[in-house]
Amino acid sequence: RxxxxxxxxxxxxxxxxxxxxxxxxxxxxxxxxxxxxxxxxxxxxxxxxxxxxxxxxxxxxxxxxxxxxxxxxxxxxxxxxxxxxxxxxxxxxxxxxxxxxxxxxxxxxxxxxxxxxxxxxxxxxxxxxxxxxxPRARAAFDWLRRRRFRFGQTHGHLIGHGAGGIRRAGQVGLASAKAAYCFGMAVLTAISPVRRNRSVLRGIMHVGVVSGLVGVREIRQYGLTSPEQGNKRAA
The missing domain is CATH 3.90.550.10 (Spore Coat Polysaccharide Biosynthesis Protein SpsA; Chain A)
Structure with missing residues (x-):
């Protein structure tokens, strides 16, 4: 590009x-x-x-x-x-x-x-x-899980860049609350696979935001030898 x-x-x-x-x-x-x-x-x-x-x-x-x-x-x-x-x-x-x-x-x-x-x-x-x-390699929950988590990490790094300690702590608290809410909704909608998995994946994304805010290095998705990356570049 x-x-x-x-x-x-x-x-x-x-x-x-x-x-x-x-x-x-x-x-x-x-x-x-x-x-x-x-x-x-x-x-x-x-x-x-x-x-x-x-x-x-x-x-x-x-x-x-x-x-x-x-x-x-x-x-x-x-x-x-x-x-x-x-x-x-x-x-x-x-x-x-x-x-x-x-x-x-x-x-x-x-x-x-x-x-x-x-x-x-x-x-x-x-x-x-x-x-x-x-492709078949990407039509799996685990692929979606990793991708949503990395989305969250990137967002966390961006919103945390240059932020002071108090603001960063506030963002960590907000993202944690959103993750808890999403996982709670997943329990309440467990009977519906679509709604349950959508809530779980959104909760995982917010966990990724927390990870990015506290400075955890972003996970590798590309250049791996396993098929989980699905031969797909995406950002």
Whole structure:
């Protein structure tokens, strides 16, 4: 991705992952939203397609599709599995992805977090779909567990960066409370595999936030010899 940004002489650069297929109107939809909003980055949705042998609860809950997260009406971080970047925007000039996160992941989150803090806006093009088949190695609870935990670690490191001791302690308490709530909801919804697993995974993410806030090193997800990484780069 950094090589693409270094080589590009265009005003816009679009990224998708190498295991995704763009829909016919994908780029048109991204550009239309960029023109309408003037945003520095435009995200599109990723539609996951499951193999027949994927767990039923996973298919029903659609745990692998990707959508942006809205916080008080704004998108504050993004992903490169479906995005258009306005490279001329001041918040993106000279910005590159962190090579230090090559084996942990999280470089997307860090990149867009810094972009937004520099004044860049992120918009969403709901019809700019790309499609992705979920391989067997990723259609497992353990893969989701590791990924959500690392998501939380990255978020914890970002919100804890430069924070004072009192603020950091407050964030640890908040994330711990959220984790406890999610695990409690998992118990209350144990009869529903979709709701139970969604709550457990969200609780694991908040445990990851605590881990990141207290400075625990992020887990490696890529460059491993086991199949659990699923041959997939994602941040």
């Amino acid at each position: 950094n090589a693409c940004l270094d080589a590009s002489v265009s005003d816009f650069v679009a990224f998708i992952d190498d295991d995704e297929t763009a829909s016919p109107g994908w780029l048109v939809e991204l550009m239309a939203t960029a023109d309408a909003t003037g945003a520095a980055a435009v995200l599109g949705p990723v539609r996951a397609h499951y193999r027949q042998d994927a767990p039923d609860w996973m298919q029903k809950g659609d745990f692998h599709s990707t959508l942006p997260v809205w916080v008080r009406g704004e998108i504050r971080t993004g992903y490169t599995c479906n995005v258009l970047l306005r490279t001329t925007d001041a918040s993106l000039r000279g910005r590159r992805f962190s090579l230090a996160r090559g084996q942990t992941g999280g470089e997307d989150t860090e990149f867009f977090d810094a972009m937004v803090k520099a004044g860049g806006r992120i918009a969403f093009a709901p019809q700019a779909f790309v499609d992705e088949v979920v």
